Amino acid sequence: MRGLSSWLSIAAINFLLPVGILLFAKGFFPYKPFLPGLAVFGDEDVRTPAPFDKVVFMVVDALRSDFVYGERSGFKFTQSLISDSVAIPYTAHATSPTITMPRVKAITTGSIPGFLDVILNFAESDTSSTLAQQDNWLAQIKARGGKLVMYGDDTWLKLFPGMFERNDGTSSFFVSDFTEVDNNVTRHIDDELKRDDWNAMVLHYLGLDHIGHKSGPQSAFMLPKQVEMDGIVERIYTAMETQPHLSSTLLVLAGDHGMNDAGNHGGSGEGETSPALVFMSPRLKQLGALYEESHGSALKAPTVPKSGDFGFYSTVEQSDVAPTITSLLGLPVPRNNLGVLIPEFLWLWNEGERIDVMMRNARQLRTIVAVQYPEFERMVLARGMNHNSCGDSASDVDELVCLWKDAADRYASWVDGKDNESAIKTAKESLVKLCRRYQEILSGVASNYDLRLMAAGMAVMIIATVAGITGLVPLMGGSVLADWTFPVMTLAYAGMMFASSFVEEEQHFWYWVASGWFMVLFLKERRNQASGLGMIGIMVLLRIIRRWNQTGQKHAGAPDIVKAFFPEHTTVLWILIIVSYFDVLTRIWKNGLRRIDGQFAWFAAMAAVMAAFCFKLSFAAYDAAELVPSWLDFVLKYTNEYSLVTQAQAVFGVVAAGMIYTFVFEVNAGDATHESRECAAAALGEFADLFLLTQTRFTNIPLIFFFRLISRQLSSLATLTATETTLTVLIMQHVSFFSMGGANAISSVDLSNAYNGVAGYNVILVGFLTLVSNWVGSIFWASSTASLLPGKPDDWRRHVLTMTVFYAVAAVAVMAACTALRTHLFIWTVFSPKYLYLMAWTIGFHFVAGVGWGSVRWAVRPGE
Incomplete structure (x- = not known):
């Protein structure tokens, strides 16, 4: 009865966690109010002539300024227009969050979108973020009787429902596609340029952004994509010069945001906030001449970056686009606009x-x-x-x-x-x-915070924390070392949430804690020579793990093993990858498929692991061919005839089949022994690890192998108590997250494996795969807990409650920091993203992987 009561209490406490988090989020991330209706010219306003009557608004997603203006840019035609003074270039400052939906809102309305748009941006099926009731330059054109057409990112269709006369939308999150997603836009251009029935044409190209997410800004695909986009500019500009009905057309080339050195975006790094912005028209030649006559200098002389790498030419706010376009088209400025007409264009009047x-x-x-x-x-x-x-x-x-x-x-x-x-x-x-x-x-x-909801959310979380601590204290006592380290570490972590620099560089906290904790374990095990040597091996591996991926804000682009070592030593990388898969193969054969004939079991295990390996090899050859050595080409000859989607689906199929077989024939068999149950539990872990290998970047696969080695060494320590195991797992969950490239920034979200096996956008599947691919290492440690704990009845209950208390305390700290620092300069660039990550850690990882999957593995394993 005590156990039932304890589990009910733990369930109730865990129920309070999402309640408190969501209550606080509703008060902290409200929609910003706006003035309804469309702006009109007032009695005091003087009507002025419109320099243009049409606009082609071409968005190239993630078009960082140096992609257009840099020496190695593929936009040579665009650069020639700038040199000829028929194009006016800018670097447009995009405020955080630097993701598509809020940036499109800023460009079209001139307003500053709310941070909640980060979440809505990923929920592609959501329609609550529509701008149907908010003034914008598209609505102004429509109100004047103009017609609009749109091709590209379907974010525009969601934001402006029913606005476009003709449209063809493409999913912005299918990041595996570099080609068709853009060809689907380009195929409409020639036909539309011949028509004279539209006043605004919106084109939103996604391929360059997808290349960034998959391979980074230095990808071999990047320059050809820039050349392709420059060719689209040339095609449109040539039509403007040669077709009379386009003679009064303004072409705007814009990036909605930039990207960082990893190819991602969402944060406030200079690369992410510095997209290119170019206004083009033969009529601008006259503007340049008038400006030069008045000022004695060229309107836009070529410049190099003034600061960092991305400050080309003059910098304007992205919100300035809205009043500039409406003024150039002779329309009222949108009602909620916070932008300012770019002064250089005043010379057109x-x-x-x-x-x-x-x-x-x-x-x-x-x-x-x-x-x-x-x-x-x-x-x-x-x-x-x-x-x-x-x-x-x-x-x-x-x-x-x-x-x-x-x-x-x-x-x-x-x-x-x-x-x-x-x-x-x-x-x-x-x-x-x-x-x-x-x-x-x-x-x-x-922002207009709802302090009552924020306080309610914090109160719920404090109740959960107090209840959790009250339930945990009686269960403690197995290790004085762990019993003191856990509260000290947890309180130190909570205090760290109030410092922006610590939040940005959180990985160092966990690296330091891990080094200190394993040193303590080494001192504890030093009398046992074998265990002591094993602990030294763990600390050596930990040092390698720390250098695998540089993350955080200050050192995200610094040399590391993945970026600096592997490009020069691809054979070493693939040997480690092959060893990782071979290790899983031998373990599946040893622990799983035990009721099948030995030779056939080996063949089945080999087929499953080879399918997984071939998929990652094909993925790597498509994603980063320069990192695939030629001696693996013989494998690719056999896999190239199958699509990546098909190969991934095959892997998921064999993983699912292996787990189903294990549950049906190994776990639930009537004659299952203690040993067979142990092997079945281990087999489930191996199939899960095969899935995790499929969902991680191929350059991170050796890390999973290192984690497996550390886990085995820990399981061999006879003196490691259950509470010490829990603390070790908690530390390694966070070490693995950061060592695999994670950070407290939206820009660190990895979408490269979010579409494995998915042929189109599905919010549930893509959301799940995104969570797994970004928390691969943490999920591994959550899954491994069941095999690391001694196996006594109270061990799992204590483990779950300890983890719950940690996340409850962390939530209270982050909530308090966001409340106290809500007027801080970094509230939207540091603390708000941290809160979103807290939501993912607690609701996504803790419940799904830590409690959910961990409990499944624990239930399969026989108790002592």
């Missing part, structure tokens, strides 16, 4: 019109300020404010009021014809300054 265009932008931003700061309008109407030194204002509101009055007075002076020659210049300068300051202050305004 005459002197007086420039001021009217900027005043419209200023009035639109003023409406946002008035909503955000209700006292603003009252202060504007007040008399007596001196606006000669606005920078000395007491508050942001005072400064905005001061700047508005200054700009309004100068605008009025120009309208009244007072000192007209200098009034034009000063009015334009003051309006640009006003709009920029509006943008800075409004963009920095904190």
Whole structure:
């Protein structure tokens, strides 16, 4: 009865974890409010001529600035247009999170999307993030009677339902496809360029982003893809020059975000936040001439990066695209826009019109300020404010009021014809300054947190923590060493959550803890020579594991074994991979298929492991052929006739068949002995490891072999107690996560194996495979726990409760940090991603792998 009560308590505590996490998330990640309806020209607004009547908006996903402007770029035609002054280049600053959906929102509405869009971006079937009710430049074109067409990333179809006259969407998450996903866009271009019934054509190419996710920015596929995209630019621009109905068309080439050195994005690294932005049209030649005549210098002289590697030309905010496009098309600026018309384009209007265009932008931003700061309008109407030194204002509101009055007075002076020659210049300068300051202050305004929900979520988690600790204390006592180390480590980890630099570089905490803990175990085992040597071997392997993948923020691109050693020693890599698969093969043959004839069992085990190995070899040959030595070509001759999807499905099939056979014929057999149950439990682990090898990057496969060696050495330590085993597993779960390339950044999410065996997007399958591929090492240790624990009835209950307490304490700490630091500069770049990872660790990993799969293996294994 005590056991039943204990398990019920553990189940109740674990139920509280997702409740608390989701409650806090709902309060911490709310949708940002917006002004409904479409903007219209007001009575005070002066209509100005539209320099263009059509726009081709070409998005190349993950188009980092150096991909277009760098010396090794494949965009040679685009660079020639810049040199000829018919293209104006920028580096567009994309704020975090640097993923497609929020970036498309910023480009089209000019607003700053909420961080919750990170989650909605992965839930491709979600429709709650639609912009159907929010003003944007597409809706403005539609409201004027224009027609829109779209080809490419179906994120646009989700954001703008029913908006497009013609469309053909492709999934943005099928990252294995470099070719068809872009050909499906290109095949429509020639036909659309011949038509004269559209006002905006959106093209969103995904292939370059997919190459980045699969192989990184240095991939051999990258330059040919850039050349292909440059060819699309040339095709469109040539049509603009030769076809009369396209003579007043603006071509915009834009990246929605960039990518980091690993080919991923989502965070705030300079490579991720620096996409290219180029405006192209033969009409811009006149703009360049007028600018040069006035300023005595070229509009866009060639430049090298001003800072880092990606600051080419001038930098503008990505939200500036929305007011720039609407102004160039003669449309009202979207109501929720926080962007500022890019000043260089003002030269497309005459002197007086420039001021009217900027005043419209200023009035639109003023409406946002008035909503955000209700006292603003009252202060504007007040008399007596001196606006000669606005920078000395007491508050942001005072400064905005001061700047508005200054700009309004100068605008009025120009309208009244007072000192007209200098009034034009000063009015334009003051309006640009006003709009920029509006943008800075409004963009920095904190999210509308729901503190009540946040407090409720934290309260639930505190209750779970207290209950967990209360239940755990009576179960402790098996090891003084572990009983003291666990609370000290847990509290140190909790305190670390309040420092942004520690969150960014969390891997060092776990590497230090692992080194210290294994040294303590070594000292404990030193009297036993064999165990002592084994512990030395573990510490040597741990040192290698730490250098396998450099991760975090500061050293993510630094040389490591994967990036620096293996490209020069591919034979070593594949020998380690082959040894890893051979180790699984021998274990499956030894522990599984025991009721089958020995020769046939060996053949079946060989077939299963060879299918898995051939798939990873084919995957590697497609993904990074330079890392596959020529002596393996003979294998590829036999596998090339099968698609990667088919090969992966075959692997999953044999893994599932092996597990089903083990459950039906080995575990549940009526004559199953203690030994056969032990072997069956081990066989389940081997089939699970074969699945994990399939779901990890091939360069990380040797790490699984190293983990297996460490696990075996730990199982041979006769003096290792159950609580010490639990603590070791907890530490290694986190060490393995970071050593395989994980980090507390959205950009570290690995999608390269998320589509193994999947022919199209399926949110459940892809979500599951993504979770597994990013937590492969951690899942291995969760699975291994059942074989490492001694096997007494209370051991698993103590283990689950210890893990639950750790994640509960971690959740309380992260929640408290996010609440206390909600106005911190790094709240959306460091602490919010950490909270998302907390959700994945607790709900995804802890429940599914730690408690779920671990309990299955524990139930199969016979007790003592």
